[in-house]
Amino acid sequence: MSKALKDSGVILAIMLASALVYWDSLKLKAGVYDPLGSGTMPRIVAVTIIVLSIVALFQTFFGAPPPVLKAPGELEEEDFERRPWLAVAVSAYLVGCLVLLYLKLPFGPSSSLFLFLSSITIKRFEKASLLPSAALSLAVGFGLTYLFGGLFGVDLP
Amino acid sequence: MEGFLSASLAVVSPGTLPFLVGGTALGVLLGAIPGVTGAMGIALLLPLTFYMTVNNALTLMVSMYVGAIAGGLVTAILLRIPGEPSSIVTTFDGNPMARKGQPGKALGYAVGASLFGGLVSWAALVALTYPLSEIAVRLRPFDLLALVMMALVLIAALGQGSIIKGLISGLLGILVSMPGTDPSAGNLRLTFGIHDLDAGFSTLAVLIGAYAVAQVMSDLIEVERKVETVETTMGSMWISMREWKAQWWNLIRSSVIGTWVGIMPGIGATVGSLVSYTVAKTSSKTPEKFGTGHPDGIVASECGNNATVGGALVPLIAMGIPGSVTDVFLLAALVIHGLQPGPLLFNQHPEIVYVIFAACLISHFVLFVIMTAGIRYLIKLMTVPVWYLFPIILLFCLIGAFADNNRVFDVLIMLCFAVVGFCMEKTGFSLGAFVIGFVLGPITEKSLRAGLTLSDGSYLDIFMHPISGTCMVLSAAMFVWSLRSQHRINKLAAQGGEAAA
Numbered sequence: 001m002s003k004a005l006k007d008s009g010v011i012l013a014i015m016l017a018s019a020l021v022y023w024d025s026l027k028l029k030a031g032v033y034d035p036l037g038s039g040t041m042p043r044i045v046a047v048t049i050i051v052l053s054i055v056a057l058f059q060t061f062f063g064a065p066p067p068v069l070k071a072p073g074e075l076e077e078e079d080f081e082r083r084p085w086l087a088v089a090v091s092a093y094l095v096g097c098l099v100l101l102y103l104k105l106p107f108g109p110s111s112s113l114f115l116f117l118s119s120i121t122i123k124r125f126e127k128a129s130l131l132p133s134a135a136l137s138l139a140v141g142f143g144l145t146y147l148f149g150g151l152f153g154v155d156l157p
Numbered sequence: 158m159e160g161f162l163s164a165s166l167a168v169v170s171p172g173t174l175p176f177l178v179g180g181t182a183l184g185v186l187l188g189a190i191p192g193v194t195g196a197m198g199i200a201l202l203l204p205l206t207f208y209m210t211v212n213n214a215l216t217l218m219v220s221m222y223v224g225a226i227a228g229g230l231v232t233a234i235l236l237r238i239p240g241e242p243s244s245i246v247t248t249f250d251g252n253p254m255a256r257k258g259q260p261g262k263a264l265g266y267a268v269g270a271s272l273f274g275g276l277v278s279w280a281a282l283v284a285l286t287y288p289l290s291e292i293a294v295r296l297r298p299f300d301l302l303a304l305v306m307m308a309l310v311l312i313a314a315l316g317q318g319s320i321i322k323g324l325i326s327g328l329l330g331i332l333v334s335m336p337g338t339d340p341s342a343g344n345l346r347l348t349f350g351i352h353d354l355d356a357g358f359s360t361l362a363v364l365i366g367a368y369a370v371a372q373v374m375s376d377l378i379e380v381e382r383k384v385e386t387v388e389t390t391m392g393s394m395w396i397s398m399r400e401w402k403a404q405w406w407n408l409i410r411s412s413v414i415g416t417w418v419g420i421m422p423g424i425g426a427t428v429g430s431l432v433s434y435t436v437a438k439t440s441s442k443t444p445e446k447f448g449t450g451h452p453d454g455i456v457a458s459e460c461g462n463n464a465t466v467g468g469a470l471v472p473l474i475a476m477g478i479p480g481s482v483t484d485v486f487l488l489a490a491l492v493i494h495g496l497q498p499g500p501l502l503f504n505q506h507p508e509i510v511y512v513i514f515a516a517c518l519i520s521h522f523v524l525f526v527i528m529t530a531g532i533r534y535l536i537k538l539m540t541v542p543v544w545y546l547f548p549i550i551l552l553f554c555l556i557g558a559f560a561d562n563n564r565v566f567d568v569l570i571m572l573c574f575a576v577v578g579f580c581m582e583k584t585g586f587s588l589g590a591f592v593i594g595f596v597l598g599p600i601t602e603k604s605l606r607a608g609l610t611l612s613d614g615s616y617l618d619i620f621m622h623p624i625s626g627t628c629m630v631l632s633a634a635m636f637v638w639s640l641r642s643q644h645r646i647n648k649l650a651a652q653g654g655e656a657a658a
Contacts, residue, residue, distance in 0.1 A: 003584075010584040014329060021332060021347060028346050036609055038339040038346045041602045042332065049328045056321045080381040087374040087579075091572070094551055098568060111552050118548035122380060133545075140549055148556055153208050157559045157568065 007060045015053045022046040086121060093117045098157070107149070107156040112141030161283075164511030168216055168519055176213045177516060180220030181523045182531075187221070188228020189240040189535060193546065195225020197369045199486040201553040203361060203493065204560040211494045212512050218490050219470075219513055220520035222483050223275065226426050226463055227524055230267045231535055234455075235260055243426035243462040246434045250447065250454030257450050265394035266452050267459040268528045269401065270408065274460035275521040277412035278419060278467030282474075283514055285420070286503070289475035293500035298607035299619045301476075303628035305601050308422035308478055310632040312590045314639035319585060326587045330594025331601055333358060340599065341606055353566040358574075360489050360596070361561040365554045366571035368482070368592055371578030373547050373554075380544055394529060404456050407437055411460035418461070419468020425481035425589065426462040433461025467517060473498055474510055477600060482589045485596050493561075 021042050030037030097114035101107065115137035123129035148154040168177060187198035199218050206214035229244030234251035247267060254263040296304075313323025336347040337357025348354040401408075411433035418429040437457035438447045447454045469480025470487075477499030479485045491498050496506060503510055528535075558571035582588055612618035620626045 007584045010580050010586070013580075014325060018332065021335075024347055024349065028344070031342060034342045034606075036606050036614075038342050038344055041605060042335050042347060044605075045328050045332050045335075049325055049332065052321050052325045052328070056319065056325060059319060059321060080379070082378055083380060084378050086380065087377045090377055090548065090551065091374065091575075094555065095572070098555070098565070102565060114552065115548050118551075119545055122377070122544050122547070136545060140552075144549075144552060144556070148204070148560075152205055154204050154556065154560050155563050156556060157565060 004060050008057055011053050011057050011060065015050050018046040018049040018053070022050075089121050090118045093121075101157045106145075108142045108145040110141075111144060112137045115141055160507055160511045161514060164508060165515040165519065167212055168512060168515040173213055173216050176209075176217040177220045177520055178523055180217040181224040181520045182527055184221035184224020184226075185228035185231075185524065185527055185535065186224075188225035188244075189231050190546070193550070194241055194372070195222055195228070196481075196483040196486055197372060197550070198225060199483060199490075200361075200365050200369050201550060201557060203486065203490055204553075204557040206490060207493065207560060211496070211509060214490060214494060215487075215509065215512055216516040218487055219516040220523070222487065223463075223466055223517065223520040224524055224527075225483070226466055227268075227271045227275075227459070227528065230271065230459055231264070231528075231532065234263045234267060241426070243430050243465075244458075245427070246430040246458040246462075247455060249434070249458070250449070250451050251458075252450075253448070254450035254452070254455065259450075261394045262396065262452075263450070263455055264528075264532060265396040266404075266455045268394065268525060269396060270404075270411070270456040270459040271463040271528070272521055272525045273408050274412045274415055274462070274464035275466060275524070276518075277409070278416040278464040279514070279518050279521065280467075281416045281420070282467035282470050282517065285471050286474050286510065289471060290500045290503045293476045294504075296476075296500075296624065297622060298604040298611065299622065300624040300628070302601060302604035302608055303619060303625035303632070304422070304476065304478065305597050305604065307628045307632045307635075308597065309590065309594060310635050311421055312587065312593060314635045318587060320636065320639040320643065322585050323587045323590050326581065326590035327594035329586075330591040330596075331598040333363060333591075334595050334598025335602070340603065353564065358570055359558065359561045359564075359567040360492070362558040362567040362571040363574050363595055364486065364489060364592055365557050366574030367578035367581075367595075368588055370551065370554050370571060370575035371582055371588065373550050374575065374579050375582060377547055380547070394532070400452070404452065407453050407456050408460055410440075411437065411457045412464045415461035415464025416468040419465030419480050420471045422472045422476075422478045422480055425469070425483070426465040429465035429468075430458040430462035433457040433464075470513065470517065474502060474513065475500060477502075479593055479596060482592060485592050488596055 025039035025042040025046070028037055028039030028042075030040075093114050096117075097110050100110040100113070116133055119133040119137060120126075120129055123133065145156065149156050167173060183202075184195055184198065187193050188195050199221055202217065202221065206217065209217070225241060226243060229239055229241030230247050230251065232238045232240045233244035233247040234255050237248050237252040239245040239248055251263045251267060254260070309324065309327040310320075313320045313327060334357070336354050337345070338355060339346050345355060414433045414436060415426075415429040418432055419426075434447075434454060434457045437453050438444050441447065441453060443451075465481065469484050472478040472480045473484045473488060477488070477497065479488050488498055491502075491509075496502065496509060554571060555568055558568045559565065561567055578588055578591070581591065608619065609616070620629060
């Protein structure tokens with residue numbers, strides 16, 4: 001997908017969300033003691049966002065991208081493999097961890113499982129990384145449970 | 158003076174000192190790891206502070222802030238990897254000097270300049286906060302509104318990327334702060350029938366989701382990124398008095414610039430170091446030496462970025478307006494502990510303000526000791542693979558979002574805002590402006606409504622008073638200037654493209 005299309009998709013989503021807020025704020029009526037009402041500010045902000053979004057949309061297709069500050073060692077062209085699916089997979093594991101916690105599995109095992117799956121996915125399921133990942137995941141998962149729950153008294157999910 | 162001394166004694170007491178030293182060391186470590194910023198570290202540590210005393214919590218966070226800004230210099234100089242975005246400018250001269258066989262000297266200049274910049278900005282913090290808070294108490298609601306508007310325009314104009322997108326980000330942050338119970342009228346709004354939203358979005362869930370989780374997701378995608386590193390060996394960090402004497406004007410000028418940039422609401426250390434570096438280069442008799450390992454460049458950059466720390470704390474304490482993204486998390490920490498940053502903080506809880514002053518001062522000295530004595534070990538730690546950190550950070554995020562209200566709903570909100578933050582970052586929207594807009598949203602609305610009530614509904618009143626009028630004119634000028642600059646860059650880029658064709 002081209003950058004312009006990605007940008008315009010996000011801008012349109014922002015416009016849609018602002019329009020939704022504007023529509024919902026129309027239901028809010030001003031009171032006798034508060035002539036401005038609760039809906040004025042959301043309406044002002046939503047309309048401003050929509051107007052600016054139209055300008056941003058125009059810039060997306062007709063403006064040049066602004067220069068980015070880079071370190072001297074940073075390469076102009078990317079010579080590494082991007083792994084967007086890794087972010088998707090780790091997010092899915094996080095949601096999975098949340099589901100396990102919702103099903104009353106304690107934090108220690110749930111978080112250890114999340115850490116293990118995430119780390120071996122990052123390491124592309126290399127056999128050599130399985131054992132260290134498992135050991136580290138168990139140590140960190142149960143260690144965090146003790147640190148937060150036992151030592152600091154923070155309630156865990 | 159008495160209050161400050163007792164706060165200093167409290168900070169160095171056996172119960173609090175470990176938080177100061179630990180916070181500074183952790184800040185240095187996080188600042189040195191590329192992809193993990195100090196702001197993110199503070200966000201992740203917030204839930205740990207729930208059950209700490211206010212003194213310990215603030216000491217930990219302020220010292221982490223100080224440590225993180227300086228932490229980025231180690232990898233920036235030795236490996237040409239800026240640990241913090243504000244260290245990018247340090248790589249310009251720090252790394253070439255290291256490659257010339259003087260890594261110790263480069264580190265010596267950077268560490269010394271960091272301490273000097275930090276101390277000058279601390280002096281400004283102490284000198285300016287009280288008078289500014291006295292002025293802030295007298296500000297009219299429209300003055301406060303105009304200041305917030307100016308902060309948002311400044312972040313959008315001086316940040317990287319399009320000013321329009323920057324403004325949209327800030328306004329979006331304000332919009333996200335609105336659902337829930339209207340603080341003025343007491344009625345529910347924009348909850349779409351979801352009762353978990355009656356109290357609005359959890360501050361921590363939004364901040365952690367949009368800032369920390371989104372950043373980790375970005376880093377995960379680029380986990381294979383290789384930066385050309387230049388490893389060097391350590392040498393002596395000793396810089397003679399004669400060499401420091403040659404830098405005296407650069408040190409003072411960069412510290413003042415950094416402090417001033419820090420005081421301007423919403424702008425962080427990156428701008429501070431960049432402006433200091435640019436001024437040092439343009440006013441130098443030998444500008445051609447910059448970028449080749451010139452000490453002036455290292456001193457200007459590190460002095461400039463560390464000086465923003467004290468400066469950025471001024472508007473936070475005096476007006477409740479965060480001076481940088483990291484200050485947003487400090488503000489959240491204060492609110493979590495039942496304190497409202499702003500002009501009344503000095504009157505109602507002076508002891509808290511003095512603790513912040515003391516922690517800021519002492520942590521700069523602790524930082525100096527850590528950086529000079531422990532730098533060899535720090536470099537060794539930098540070679541440890543960081544990929545395993547990302548899932549651990551996500552777990553911290555999960556705990557932090559849940560611990561705010563003990564609700565799974567907040568974790569879901571965190572995940573939603575992670576997606577929002579990720580999409581925004583990838584398409585050039587400023588996450589810094591978004592989180593600052595989010596925390597400034599309630600002040601903005603309160604000021605607007607109170608101002609309109611006082612002016613009998615006249616919006617024009619905002620231009621009729623000196624402070625609000627000046628801020629609005631400055632904001633408009635900044636907006637037009639930024640648009641013009643961008644237009645000029647676009648034109649040059651188009652001309653370059655035509656020439657290439």
